[in-house]
Amino acid sequence: MNRQDTFPHSSAKADQPGMSALNIAVGVLTYRRLDGIAKLLDVMTRQTRHPARPYHLTMVIVDNDAAGSARATVEGFGQTGAYDLIYVVEPNQGIPFARNRAMDSAPAGTDLFCFLDDDEWPVDGWLDAMLETREKNRADCVYGPVQPVYPDNPPEYFIKAKVFERKKNKDGQRISYAASNNVMFDYPLIRSWNLRFEEKMRFTGGTDYLFFNQAIRRGMQVFWADKALVYDIVPASRMTWKWVLQRQYRLGNTFAVSEVLHGNLKRRLYRAAYGASRVMLGLAMLPAIVISPYWGMRALTHVLRGAGMVNGILGHAYQEYKPNAAL
Structure with missing residues:
Protein backbone atom coordinates (compact mmCIF):
# COMPACT_ATOMS: atom_id res chain seq x y z
CA MET A 1 0.00 0.00 0.00
CA ASN A 2 1.55 3.29 -1.04
CA ARG A 3 -1.34 5.64 -1.51
CA GLN A 4 -1.63 9.38 -1.03
CA ASP A 5 -4.90 11.11 -0.20
CA THR A 6 -5.50 14.85 -0.38
CA PHE A 7 -8.53 16.04 1.56
CA PRO A 8 -10.63 19.12 0.65
CA HIS A 9 -8.75 22.37 0.31
CA SER A 10 -8.97 24.83 3.16
CA SER A 11 -10.53 28.24 2.90
CA ALA A 12 -7.92 29.81 5.20
CA LYS A 13 -5.47 31.00 2.53
CA ALA A 14 -4.68 34.18 4.46
CA ASP A 15 -4.23 36.24 1.32
CA GLN A 16 -3.96 40.00 1.89
CA PRO A 17 -4.35 42.78 -0.69
CA GLY A 18 -0.94 43.41 -2.24
CA MET A 19 0.65 40.53 -0.34
CA SER A 20 1.48 37.04 -1.51
CA ALA A 21 0.84 34.24 0.96
CA LEU A 22 3.67 31.80 1.55
CA ASN A 23 2.93 28.14 0.93
CA ILE A 24 3.93 26.19 4.03
CA ALA A 25 3.85 22.43 4.49
CA VAL A 26 4.18 20.79 7.92
CA GLY A 27 5.33 17.19 7.79
CA VAL A 28 4.41 14.81 10.62
CA LEU A 29 5.41 11.15 10.82
CA THR A 30 3.22 8.78 12.79
CA TYR A 31 3.19 5.12 13.74
CA ARG A 32 0.25 3.81 15.76
CA ARG A 33 0.04 6.92 17.92
CA LEU A 34 -3.55 7.94 17.23
CA ASP A 35 -4.07 10.16 20.28
CA GLY A 36 -0.90 12.07 19.50
CA ILE A 37 -1.68 12.76 15.86
CA ALA A 38 -5.26 13.76 16.74
CA LYS A 39 -4.06 16.24 19.36
CA LEU A 40 -1.52 17.77 17.00
CA LEU A 41 -3.98 18.16 14.13
CA ASP A 42 -6.49 19.73 16.52
CA VAL A 43 -3.95 22.23 17.86
CA MET A 44 -2.91 23.18 14.33
CA THR A 45 -6.46 24.35 13.60
CA ARG A 46 -5.86 27.18 16.10
CA GLN A 47 -2.64 28.70 14.78
CA THR A 48 -2.78 32.49 15.05
CA ARG A 49 -1.93 34.49 11.94
CA HIS A 50 -0.33 37.93 11.69
CA PRO A 51 -1.74 40.02 8.82
CA ALA A 52 1.79 41.01 7.79
CA ARG A 53 2.83 37.35 7.41
CA PRO A 54 0.09 35.58 5.43
CA TYR A 55 0.46 31.93 4.55
CA HIS A 56 -1.40 28.94 3.19
CA LEU A 57 -0.90 25.81 5.28
CA THR A 58 -0.81 22.14 4.28
CA MET A 59 -0.43 19.35 6.84
CA VAL A 60 1.40 16.33 5.38
CA ILE A 61 0.82 13.22 7.51
CA VAL A 62 3.00 10.20 6.75
CA ASP A 63 1.75 6.98 8.29
CA ASN A 64 4.66 4.56 8.68
CA ASP A 65 2.24 1.73 9.42
CA ALA A 66 1.66 -0.23 6.20
CA ALA A 67 -1.86 -1.02 7.43
CA GLY A 68 -2.75 2.68 7.39
CA SER A 69 -3.94 2.66 11.00
CA ALA A 70 -4.05 6.48 11.25
CA ARG A 71 -6.25 7.00 8.19
CA ALA A 72 -9.61 7.31 9.96
CA THR A 73 -8.17 9.65 12.60
CA VAL A 74 -6.59 11.92 10.01
CA GLU A 75 -9.67 11.95 7.78
CA GLY A 76 -11.63 13.42 10.66
CA PHE A 77 -9.66 16.67 10.28
CA GLY A 78 -10.11 16.97 6.54
CA GLN A 79 -13.02 19.42 6.79
CA THR A 80 -11.72 21.89 9.38
CA GLY A 81 -10.97 24.63 6.85
CA ALA A 82 -7.78 25.56 8.75
CA TYR A 83 -5.42 23.80 6.36
CA ASP A 84 -5.16 21.43 3.43
CA LEU A 85 -4.49 17.86 4.50
CA ILE A 86 -2.41 15.22 2.75
CA TYR A 87 -2.30 11.67 4.11
CA VAL A 88 0.15 9.15 2.73
CA VAL A 89 1.24 5.67 3.81
CA GLU A 90 4.97 4.86 3.71
CA PRO A 91 5.14 1.06 4.00
CA ASN A 92 8.93 0.90 4.39
CA GLN A 93 9.45 1.10 8.12
CA GLY A 94 12.16 3.47 9.25
CA ILE A 95 12.26 7.17 10.11
CA PRO A 96 14.38 8.30 7.12
CA PHE A 97 11.99 6.60 4.67
CA ALA A 98 9.04 8.44 6.23
CA ARG A 99 10.85 11.80 6.36
CA ASN A 100 11.80 11.55 2.70
CA ARG A 101 8.23 10.63 1.82
CA ALA A 102 6.97 13.67 3.74
CA MET A 103 9.18 16.02 1.74
CA ASP A 104 8.31 14.27 -1.52
CA SER A 105 4.59 14.67 -0.74
CA ALA A 106 4.68 18.44 -0.26
CA PRO A 107 2.41 20.28 -2.72
CA ALA A 108 3.87 21.93 -5.80
CA GLY A 109 4.87 25.51 -5.04
CA THR A 110 5.80 24.85 -1.39
CA ASP A 111 8.02 27.66 -0.08
CA LEU A 112 8.71 26.46 3.45
CA PHE A 113 8.68 23.01 4.99
CA CYS A 114 8.40 22.20 8.70
CA PHE A 115 8.73 19.03 10.73
CA LEU A 116 6.94 18.22 13.98
CA ASP A 117 6.70 14.91 15.86
CA ASP A 118 3.42 13.12 16.54
CA ASP A 119 3.98 13.22 20.31
CA GLU A 120 4.30 17.01 20.26
CA TRP A 121 2.04 20.02 19.97
CA PRO A 122 2.97 23.68 19.40
CA VAL A 123 1.72 26.84 21.04
CA ASP A 124 -0.93 28.71 19.06
CA GLY A 125 1.58 31.31 17.87
CA TRP A 126 4.18 28.75 16.81
CA LEU A 127 4.06 29.11 13.05
CA ASP A 128 3.94 32.90 13.10
CA ALA A 129 6.90 32.98 15.52
CA MET A 130 8.85 30.85 13.05
CA LEU A 131 7.97 33.25 10.23
CA GLU A 132 8.87 36.31 12.30
CA THR A 133 12.34 34.95 13.08
CA ARG A 134 12.84 33.97 9.45
CA GLU A 135 11.86 37.44 8.29
CA LYS A 136 14.03 39.34 10.80
CA ASN A 137 17.14 37.28 10.12
CA ARG A 138 16.64 36.29 6.48
CA ALA A 139 17.05 32.75 7.73
CA ASP A 140 17.23 29.67 5.53
CA CYS A 141 16.17 27.57 8.50
CA VAL A 142 14.53 28.28 11.86
CA TYR A 143 14.72 26.01 14.89
CA GLY A 144 12.77 26.32 18.14
CA PRO A 145 12.59 25.06 21.72
CA VAL A 146 11.00 21.78 22.82
CA GLN A 147 9.69 21.62 26.38
CA PRO A 148 9.20 18.21 28.02
CA VAL A 149 5.83 17.30 29.53
CA TYR A 150 6.26 14.65 32.23
CA PRO A 151 3.85 11.95 33.40
CA ASP A 152 2.41 11.99 36.90
CA ASN A 153 4.92 11.26 39.66
CA PRO A 154 8.04 11.13 37.49
CA PRO A 155 11.33 9.88 39.02
CA GLU A 156 12.71 12.87 40.93
CA TYR A 157 16.32 12.09 40.03
CA PHE A 158 15.71 12.46 36.30
CA ILE A 159 13.89 15.77 36.79
CA LYS A 160 16.73 17.21 38.88
CA ALA A 161 19.26 15.86 36.40
CA LYS A 162 17.43 17.63 33.53
CA VAL A 163 17.83 14.52 31.41
CA PHE A 164 15.01 15.38 29.05
CA GLU A 165 15.63 19.12 28.78
CA ARG A 166 17.18 20.41 25.57
CA LYS A 167 19.63 23.19 24.91
CA LYS A 168 18.16 26.68 24.61
CA ASN A 169 19.52 29.78 22.89
CA LYS A 170 18.82 33.50 22.73
CA ASP A 171 15.96 34.55 20.49
CA GLY A 172 17.26 35.34 17.03
CA GLN A 173 20.66 33.76 17.69
CA ARG A 174 22.39 32.06 14.78
CA ILE A 175 23.12 28.43 15.66
CA SER A 176 25.02 25.56 14.05
CA TYR A 177 22.50 22.73 14.40
CA ALA A 178 18.87 21.75 13.96
CA ALA A 179 16.67 18.68 14.30
CA SER A 180 13.31 17.57 12.96
CA ASN A 181 11.30 18.02 16.16
CA ASN A 182 10.60 21.76 15.69
CA VAL A 183 12.03 23.16 12.48
CA MET A 184 11.19 25.21 9.40
CA PHE A 185 13.42 25.43 6.34
CA ASP A 186 13.59 26.82 2.81
CA TYR A 187 12.10 23.98 0.78
CA PRO A 188 13.34 24.99 -2.71
CA LEU A 189 16.86 25.45 -1.32
CA ILE A 190 16.97 21.96 0.17
CA ARG A 191 15.51 20.45 -2.99
CA SER A 192 18.09 22.26 -5.13
CA TRP A 193 20.81 20.48 -3.13
CA ASN A 194 19.07 17.10 -3.54
CA LEU A 195 19.46 16.48 0.19
CA ARG A 196 17.78 13.35 1.51
CA PHE A 197 17.55 11.67 4.89
CA GLU A 198 20.06 8.82 4.92
CA GLU A 199 18.12 5.59 4.47
CA LYS A 200 21.19 3.49 5.33
CA MET A 201 20.59 4.71 8.90
CA ARG A 202 17.17 3.10 8.85
CA PHE A 203 16.95 2.17 12.54
CA THR A 204 19.82 4.09 14.13
CA GLY A 205 18.10 7.45 14.56
CA GLY A 206 20.04 10.65 14.02
CA THR A 207 19.27 11.08 10.34
CA ASP A 208 17.98 14.59 11.06
CA TYR A 209 21.32 15.49 12.71
CA LEU A 210 23.12 14.36 9.56
CA PHE A 211 20.63 16.04 7.22
CA PHE A 212 20.90 19.48 8.82
CA ASN A 213 24.65 19.12 9.35
CA GLN A 214 25.06 18.53 5.62
CA ALA A 215 22.86 21.54 4.85
CA ILE A 216 24.82 23.81 7.19
CA ARG A 217 28.09 22.71 5.58
CA ARG A 218 26.61 23.85 2.26
CA GLY A 219 25.86 27.27 3.70
CA MET A 220 22.38 27.04 5.21
CA GLN A 221 21.91 29.66 7.94
CA VAL A 222 19.93 28.51 11.00
CA PHE A 223 18.42 30.87 13.59
CA TRP A 224 16.72 30.24 16.93
CA ALA A 225 13.04 31.21 17.41
CA ASP A 226 12.50 31.25 21.17
CA LYS A 227 8.77 31.99 20.94
CA ALA A 228 8.12 29.03 18.62
CA LEU A 229 7.60 26.67 21.54
CA VAL A 230 6.63 23.02 21.15
CA TYR A 231 5.60 20.65 23.97
CA ASP A 232 6.87 17.09 23.94
CA ILE A 233 5.33 14.20 25.89
CA VAL A 234 7.83 12.13 27.87
CA PRO A 235 6.17 8.73 28.43
CA ALA A 236 6.76 6.90 31.69
CA SER A 237 8.40 4.07 29.72
CA ARG A 238 11.32 6.38 28.95
CA MET A 239 11.91 7.42 32.54
CA THR A 240 14.10 4.43 33.38
CA TRP A 241 17.85 4.13 33.77
CA LYS A 242 18.03 1.60 30.96
CA TRP A 243 16.32 3.88 28.43
CA VAL A 244 18.21 7.00 29.51
CA LEU A 245 21.64 5.37 29.35
CA GLN A 246 20.97 3.64 26.03
CA ARG A 247 19.77 6.94 24.56
CA GLN A 248 22.99 8.71 25.57
CA TYR A 249 25.05 5.93 23.98
CA ARG A 250 22.95 6.08 20.82
CA LEU A 251 23.34 9.83 20.44
CA GLY A 252 27.11 9.56 20.47
CA ASN A 253 26.99 6.53 18.20
CA THR A 254 24.85 8.40 15.68
CA PHE A 255 27.45 11.15 15.30
CA ALA A 256 30.11 8.56 14.54
CA VAL A 257 27.97 6.52 12.14
CA SER A 258 27.27 9.75 10.23
CA GLU A 259 31.02 10.34 9.86
CA VAL A 260 31.58 6.76 8.70
CA LEU A 261 28.97 7.21 5.97
CA HIS A 262 29.65 10.79 4.90
CA GLY A 263 32.82 12.06 6.58
CA ASN A 264 36.46 11.80 5.55
CA LEU A 265 39.38 10.18 7.37
CA LYS A 266 40.25 13.41 9.18
CA ARG A 267 36.73 13.79 10.55
CA ARG A 268 36.56 10.14 11.59
CA LEU A 269 39.86 10.41 13.46
CA TYR A 270 38.64 13.59 15.14
CA ARG A 271 35.39 11.92 16.18
CA MET A 285 33.50 13.47 36.94
CA LEU A 286 31.64 10.29 37.90
CA PRO A 287 31.97 10.62 41.72
CA ALA A 288 29.62 13.63 41.45
CA ILE A 289 26.74 11.22 40.88
CA VAL A 290 26.36 10.65 44.64
CA ILE A 291 25.89 14.35 45.47
CA SER A 292 24.44 16.02 42.36
CA PRO A 293 21.90 14.52 39.96
CA TYR A 294 22.75 17.14 37.35
CA TRP A 295 26.53 16.76 37.39
CA GLY A 296 26.27 13.02 37.89
CA MET A 297 24.17 12.76 34.75
CA ARG A 298 26.60 15.02 32.92
CA ALA A 299 29.36 12.55 33.84
CA LEU A 300 27.36 9.57 32.57
CA THR A 301 26.50 11.49 29.41
CA HIS A 302 30.18 12.09 28.69
CA VAL A 303 31.05 8.43 29.27
CA LEU A 304 28.24 6.95 27.22
CA ARG A 305 28.23 9.41 24.34
CA GLY A 306 32.00 9.11 24.12
CA ALA A 307 31.82 5.33 24.12
CA GLY A 308 29.12 5.47 21.45
CA MET A 309 31.37 7.63 19.26
CA VAL A 310 34.40 5.38 19.60
CA ASN A 311 32.41 2.22 18.93
CA GLY A 312 30.64 3.85 16.00
CA ILE A 313 33.94 4.67 14.33
CA LEU A 314 35.00 1.07 14.96
CA GLY A 315 31.92 -0.15 13.10
CA HIS A 316 29.14 -0.61 15.67
CA ALA A 317 25.83 1.04 14.67
CA TYR A 318 23.35 0.89 17.54
CA GLN A 319 19.87 0.22 16.12
CA GLU A 320 17.66 2.03 18.65
CA TYR A 321 14.57 1.92 16.47
CA LYS A 322 14.91 -1.70 15.39
CA PRO A 323 12.58 -4.09 17.25
CA ASN A 324 14.30 -5.64 20.28
CA ALA A 325 17.34 -3.42 19.86
CA ALA A 326 20.02 -3.93 22.45
CA LEU A 327 23.54 -2.73 23.16
Missing part, protein backbone atom coordinates in the same frame (compact mmCIF):
# COMPACT_ATOMS: atom_id res chain seq x y z
CA ALA A 272 37.25 8.93 17.66
CA ALA A 273 39.64 11.17 19.60
CA TYR A 274 36.82 13.40 20.79
CA GLY A 275 34.82 10.38 21.93
CA ALA A 276 37.77 8.96 23.87
CA SER A 277 38.37 12.31 25.59
CA ARG A 278 34.69 12.48 26.63
CA VAL A 279 34.94 9.02 28.18
CA MET A 280 37.96 10.08 30.24
CA LEU A 281 36.32 13.34 31.29
CA GLY A 282 33.16 11.52 32.31
CA LEU A 283 35.05 8.97 34.38
CA ALA A 284 36.84 11.78 36.21
Whole structure:
Protein backbone atom coordinates (compact mmCIF):
# COMPACT_ATOMS: atom_id res chain seq x y z
CA MET A 1 0.00 0.00 0.00
CA ASN A 2 1.55 3.29 -1.04
CA ARG A 3 -1.34 5.64 -1.51
CA GLN A 4 -1.63 9.38 -1.03
CA ASP A 5 -4.90 11.11 -0.20
CA THR A 6 -5.50 14.85 -0.38
CA PHE A 7 -8.53 16.04 1.56
CA PRO A 8 -10.63 19.12 0.65
CA HIS A 9 -8.75 22.37 0.31
CA SER A 10 -8.97 24.83 3.16
CA SER A 11 -10.53 28.24 2.90
CA ALA A 12 -7.92 29.81 5.20
CA LYS A 13 -5.47 31.00 2.53
CA ALA A 14 -4.68 34.18 4.46
CA ASP A 15 -4.23 36.24 1.32
CA GLN A 16 -3.96 40.00 1.89
CA PRO A 17 -4.35 42.78 -0.69
CA GLY A 18 -0.94 43.41 -2.24
CA MET A 19 0.65 40.53 -0.34
CA SER A 20 1.48 37.04 -1.51
CA ALA A 21 0.84 34.24 0.96
CA LEU A 22 3.67 31.80 1.55
CA ASN A 23 2.93 28.14 0.93
CA ILE A 24 3.93 26.19 4.03
CA ALA A 25 3.85 22.43 4.49
CA VAL A 26 4.18 20.79 7.92
CA GLY A 27 5.33 17.19 7.79
CA VAL A 28 4.41 14.81 10.62
CA LEU A 29 5.41 11.15 10.82
CA THR A 30 3.22 8.78 12.79
CA TYR A 31 3.19 5.12 13.74
CA ARG A 32 0.25 3.81 15.76
CA ARG A 33 0.04 6.92 17.92
CA LEU A 34 -3.55 7.94 17.23
CA ASP A 35 -4.07 10.16 20.28
CA GLY A 36 -0.90 12.07 19.50
CA ILE A 37 -1.68 12.76 15.86
CA ALA A 38 -5.26 13.76 16.74
CA LYS A 39 -4.06 16.24 19.36
CA LEU A 40 -1.52 17.77 17.00
CA LEU A 41 -3.98 18.16 14.13
CA ASP A 42 -6.49 19.73 16.52
CA VAL A 43 -3.95 22.23 17.86
CA MET A 44 -2.91 23.18 14.33
CA THR A 45 -6.46 24.35 13.60
CA ARG A 46 -5.86 27.18 16.10
CA GLN A 47 -2.64 28.70 14.78
CA THR A 48 -2.78 32.49 15.05
CA ARG A 49 -1.93 34.49 11.94
CA HIS A 50 -0.33 37.93 11.69
CA PRO A 51 -1.74 40.02 8.82
CA ALA A 52 1.79 41.01 7.79
CA ARG A 53 2.83 37.35 7.41
CA PRO A 54 0.09 35.58 5.43
CA TYR A 55 0.46 31.93 4.55
CA HIS A 56 -1.40 28.94 3.19
CA LEU A 57 -0.90 25.81 5.28
CA THR A 58 -0.81 22.14 4.28
CA MET A 59 -0.43 19.35 6.84
CA VAL A 60 1.40 16.33 5.38
CA ILE A 61 0.82 13.22 7.51
CA VAL A 62 3.00 10.20 6.75
CA ASP A 63 1.75 6.98 8.29
CA ASN A 64 4.66 4.56 8.68
CA ASP A 65 2.24 1.73 9.42
CA ALA A 66 1.66 -0.23 6.20
CA ALA A 67 -1.86 -1.02 7.43
CA GLY A 68 -2.75 2.68 7.39
CA SER A 69 -3.94 2.66 11.00
CA ALA A 70 -4.05 6.48 11.25
CA ARG A 71 -6.25 7.00 8.19
CA ALA A 72 -9.61 7.31 9.96
CA THR A 73 -8.17 9.65 12.60
CA VAL A 74 -6.59 11.92 10.01
CA GLU A 75 -9.67 11.95 7.78
CA GLY A 76 -11.63 13.42 10.66
CA PHE A 77 -9.66 16.67 10.28
CA GLY A 78 -10.11 16.97 6.54
CA GLN A 79 -13.02 19.42 6.79
CA THR A 80 -11.72 21.89 9.38
CA GLY A 81 -10.97 24.63 6.85
CA ALA A 82 -7.78 25.56 8.75
CA TYR A 83 -5.42 23.80 6.36
CA ASP A 84 -5.16 21.43 3.43
CA LEU A 85 -4.49 17.86 4.50
CA ILE A 86 -2.41 15.22 2.75
CA TYR A 87 -2.30 11.67 4.11
CA VAL A 88 0.15 9.15 2.73
CA VAL A 89 1.24 5.67 3.81
CA GLU A 90 4.97 4.86 3.71
CA PRO A 91 5.14 1.06 4.00
CA ASN A 92 8.93 0.90 4.39
CA GLN A 93 9.45 1.10 8.12
CA GLY A 94 12.16 3.47 9.25
CA ILE A 95 12.26 7.17 10.11
CA PRO A 96 14.38 8.30 7.12
CA PHE A 97 11.99 6.60 4.67
CA ALA A 98 9.04 8.44 6.23
CA ARG A 99 10.85 11.80 6.36
CA ASN A 100 11.80 11.55 2.70
CA ARG A 101 8.23 10.63 1.82
CA ALA A 102 6.97 13.67 3.74
CA MET A 103 9.18 16.02 1.74
CA ASP A 104 8.31 14.27 -1.52
CA SER A 105 4.59 14.67 -0.74
CA ALA A 106 4.68 18.44 -0.26
CA PRO A 107 2.41 20.28 -2.72
CA ALA A 108 3.87 21.93 -5.80
CA GLY A 109 4.87 25.51 -5.04
CA THR A 110 5.80 24.85 -1.39
CA ASP A 111 8.02 27.66 -0.08
CA LEU A 112 8.71 26.46 3.45
CA PHE A 113 8.68 23.01 4.99
CA CYS A 114 8.40 22.20 8.70
CA PHE A 115 8.73 19.03 10.73
CA LEU A 116 6.94 18.22 13.98
CA ASP A 117 6.70 14.91 15.86
CA ASP A 118 3.42 13.12 16.54
CA ASP A 119 3.98 13.22 20.31
CA GLU A 120 4.30 17.01 20.26
CA TRP A 121 2.04 20.02 19.97
CA PRO A 122 2.97 23.68 19.40
CA VAL A 123 1.72 26.84 21.04
CA ASP A 124 -0.93 28.71 19.06
CA GLY A 125 1.58 31.31 17.87
CA TRP A 126 4.18 28.75 16.81
CA LEU A 127 4.06 29.11 13.05
CA ASP A 128 3.94 32.90 13.10
CA ALA A 129 6.90 32.98 15.52
CA MET A 130 8.85 30.85 13.05
CA LEU A 131 7.97 33.25 10.23
CA GLU A 132 8.87 36.31 12.30
CA THR A 133 12.34 34.95 13.08
CA ARG A 134 12.84 33.97 9.45
CA GLU A 135 11.86 37.44 8.29
CA LYS A 136 14.03 39.34 10.80
CA ASN A 137 17.14 37.28 10.12
CA ARG A 138 16.64 36.29 6.48
CA ALA A 139 17.05 32.75 7.73
CA ASP A 140 17.23 29.67 5.53
CA CYS A 141 16.17 27.57 8.50
CA VAL A 142 14.53 28.28 11.86
CA TYR A 143 14.72 26.01 14.89
CA GLY A 144 12.77 26.32 18.14
CA PRO A 145 12.59 25.06 21.72
CA VAL A 146 11.00 21.78 22.82
CA GLN A 147 9.69 21.62 26.38
CA PRO A 148 9.20 18.21 28.02
CA VAL A 149 5.83 17.30 29.53
CA TYR A 150 6.26 14.65 32.23
CA PRO A 151 3.85 11.95 33.40
CA ASP A 152 2.41 11.99 36.90
CA ASN A 153 4.92 11.26 39.66
CA PRO A 154 8.04 11.13 37.49
CA PRO A 155 11.33 9.88 39.02
CA GLU A 156 12.71 12.87 40.93
CA TYR A 157 16.32 12.09 40.03
CA PHE A 158 15.71 12.46 36.30
CA ILE A 159 13.89 15.77 36.79
CA LYS A 160 16.73 17.21 38.88
CA ALA A 161 19.26 15.86 36.40
CA LYS A 162 17.43 17.63 33.53
CA VAL A 163 17.83 14.52 31.41
CA PHE A 164 15.01 15.38 29.05
CA GLU A 165 15.63 19.12 28.78
CA ARG A 166 17.18 20.41 25.57
CA LYS A 167 19.63 23.19 24.91
CA LYS A 168 18.16 26.68 24.61
CA ASN A 169 19.52 29.78 22.89
CA LYS A 170 18.82 33.50 22.73
CA ASP A 171 15.96 34.55 20.49
CA GLY A 172 17.26 35.34 17.03
CA GLN A 173 20.66 33.76 17.69
CA ARG A 174 22.39 32.06 14.78
CA ILE A 175 23.12 28.43 15.66
CA SER A 176 25.02 25.56 14.05
CA TYR A 177 22.50 22.73 14.40
CA ALA A 178 18.87 21.75 13.96
CA ALA A 179 16.67 18.68 14.30
CA SER A 180 13.31 17.57 12.96
CA ASN A 181 11.30 18.02 16.16
CA ASN A 182 10.60 21.76 15.69
CA VAL A 183 12.03 23.16 12.48
CA MET A 184 11.19 25.21 9.40
CA PHE A 185 13.42 25.43 6.34
CA ASP A 186 13.59 26.82 2.81
CA TYR A 187 12.10 23.98 0.78
CA PRO A 188 13.34 24.99 -2.71
CA LEU A 189 16.86 25.45 -1.32
CA ILE A 190 16.97 21.96 0.17
CA ARG A 191 15.51 20.45 -2.99
CA SER A 192 18.09 22.26 -5.13
CA TRP A 193 20.81 20.48 -3.13
CA ASN A 194 19.07 17.10 -3.54
CA LEU A 195 19.46 16.48 0.19
CA ARG A 196 17.78 13.35 1.51
CA PHE A 197 17.55 11.67 4.89
CA GLU A 198 20.06 8.82 4.92
CA GLU A 199 18.12 5.59 4.47
CA LYS A 200 21.19 3.49 5.33
CA MET A 201 20.59 4.71 8.90
CA ARG A 202 17.17 3.10 8.85
CA PHE A 203 16.95 2.17 12.54
CA THR A 204 19.82 4.09 14.13
CA GLY A 205 18.10 7.45 14.56
CA GLY A 206 20.04 10.65 14.02
CA THR A 207 19.27 11.08 10.34
CA ASP A 208 17.98 14.59 11.06
CA TYR A 209 21.32 15.49 12.71
CA LEU A 210 23.12 14.36 9.56
CA PHE A 211 20.63 16.04 7.22
CA PHE A 212 20.90 19.48 8.82
CA ASN A 213 24.65 19.12 9.35
CA GLN A 214 25.06 18.53 5.62
CA ALA A 215 22.86 21.54 4.85
CA ILE A 216 24.82 23.81 7.19
CA ARG A 217 28.09 22.71 5.58
CA ARG A 218 26.61 23.85 2.26
CA GLY A 219 25.86 27.27 3.70
CA MET A 220 22.38 27.04 5.21
CA GLN A 221 21.91 29.66 7.94
CA VAL A 222 19.93 28.51 11.00
CA PHE A 223 18.42 30.87 13.59
CA TRP A 224 16.72 30.24 16.93
CA ALA A 225 13.04 31.21 17.41
CA ASP A 226 12.50 31.25 21.17
CA LYS A 227 8.77 31.99 20.94
CA ALA A 228 8.12 29.03 18.62
CA LEU A 229 7.60 26.67 21.54
CA VAL A 230 6.63 23.02 21.15
CA TYR A 231 5.60 20.65 23.97
CA ASP A 232 6.87 17.09 23.94
CA ILE A 233 5.33 14.20 25.89
CA VAL A 234 7.83 12.13 27.87
CA PRO A 235 6.17 8.73 28.43
CA ALA A 236 6.76 6.90 31.69
CA SER A 237 8.40 4.07 29.72
CA ARG A 238 11.32 6.38 28.95
CA MET A 239 11.91 7.42 32.54
CA THR A 240 14.10 4.43 33.38
CA TRP A 241 17.85 4.13 33.77
CA LYS A 242 18.03 1.60 30.96
CA TRP A 243 16.32 3.88 28.43
CA VAL A 244 18.21 7.00 29.51
CA LEU A 245 21.64 5.37 29.35
CA GLN A 246 20.97 3.64 26.03
CA ARG A 247 19.77 6.94 24.56
CA GLN A 248 22.99 8.71 25.57
CA TYR A 249 25.05 5.93 23.98
CA ARG A 250 22.95 6.08 20.82
CA LEU A 251 23.34 9.83 20.44
CA GLY A 252 27.11 9.56 20.47
CA ASN A 253 26.99 6.53 18.20
CA THR A 254 24.85 8.40 15.68
CA PHE A 255 27.45 11.15 15.30
CA ALA A 256 30.11 8.56 14.54
CA VAL A 257 27.97 6.52 12.14
CA SER A 258 27.27 9.75 10.23
CA GLU A 259 31.02 10.34 9.86
CA VAL A 260 31.58 6.76 8.70
CA LEU A 261 28.97 7.21 5.97
CA HIS A 262 29.65 10.79 4.90
CA GLY A 263 32.82 12.06 6.58
CA ASN A 264 36.46 11.80 5.55
CA LEU A 265 39.38 10.18 7.37
CA LYS A 266 40.25 13.41 9.18
CA ARG A 267 36.73 13.79 10.55
CA ARG A 268 36.56 10.14 11.59
CA LEU A 269 39.86 10.41 13.46
CA TYR A 270 38.64 13.59 15.14
CA ARG A 271 35.39 11.92 16.18
CA ALA A 272 37.25 8.93 17.66
CA ALA A 273 39.64 11.17 19.60
CA TYR A 274 36.82 13.40 20.79
CA GLY A 275 34.82 10.38 21.93
CA ALA A 276 37.77 8.96 23.87
CA SER A 277 38.37 12.31 25.59
CA ARG A 278 34.69 12.48 26.63
CA VAL A 279 34.94 9.02 28.18
CA MET A 280 37.96 10.08 30.24
CA LEU A 281 36.32 13.34 31.29
CA GLY A 282 33.16 11.52 32.31
CA LEU A 283 35.05 8.97 34.38
CA ALA A 284 36.84 11.78 36.21
CA MET A 285 33.50 13.47 36.94
CA LEU A 286 31.64 10.29 37.90
CA PRO A 287 31.97 10.62 41.72
CA ALA A 288 29.62 13.63 41.45
CA ILE A 289 26.74 11.22 40.88
CA VAL A 290 26.36 10.65 44.64
CA ILE A 291 25.89 14.35 45.47
CA SER A 292 24.44 16.02 42.36
CA PRO A 293 21.90 14.52 39.96
CA TYR A 294 22.75 17.14 37.35
CA TRP A 295 26.53 16.76 37.39
CA GLY A 296 26.27 13.02 37.89
CA MET A 297 24.17 12.76 34.75
CA ARG A 298 26.60 15.02 32.92
CA ALA A 299 29.36 12.55 33.84
CA LEU A 300 27.36 9.57 32.57
CA THR A 301 26.50 11.49 29.41
CA HIS A 302 30.18 12.09 28.69
CA VAL A 303 31.05 8.43 29.27
CA LEU A 304 28.24 6.95 27.22
CA ARG A 305 28.23 9.41 24.34
CA GLY A 306 32.00 9.11 24.12
CA ALA A 307 31.82 5.33 24.12
CA GLY A 308 29.12 5.47 21.45
CA MET A 309 31.37 7.63 19.26
CA VAL A 310 34.40 5.38 19.60
CA ASN A 311 32.41 2.22 18.93
CA GLY A 312 30.64 3.85 16.00
CA ILE A 313 33.94 4.67 14.33
CA LEU A 314 35.00 1.07 14.96
CA GLY A 315 31.92 -0.15 13.10
CA HIS A 316 29.14 -0.61 15.67
CA ALA A 317 25.83 1.04 14.67
CA TYR A 318 23.35 0.89 17.54
CA GLN A 319 19.87 0.22 16.12
CA GLU A 320 17.66 2.03 18.65
CA TYR A 321 14.57 1.92 16.47
CA LYS A 322 14.91 -1.70 15.39
CA PRO A 323 12.58 -4.09 17.25
CA ASN A 324 14.30 -5.64 20.28
CA ALA A 325 17.34 -3.42 19.86
CA ALA A 326 20.02 -3.93 22.45
CA LEU A 327 23.54 -2.73 23.16
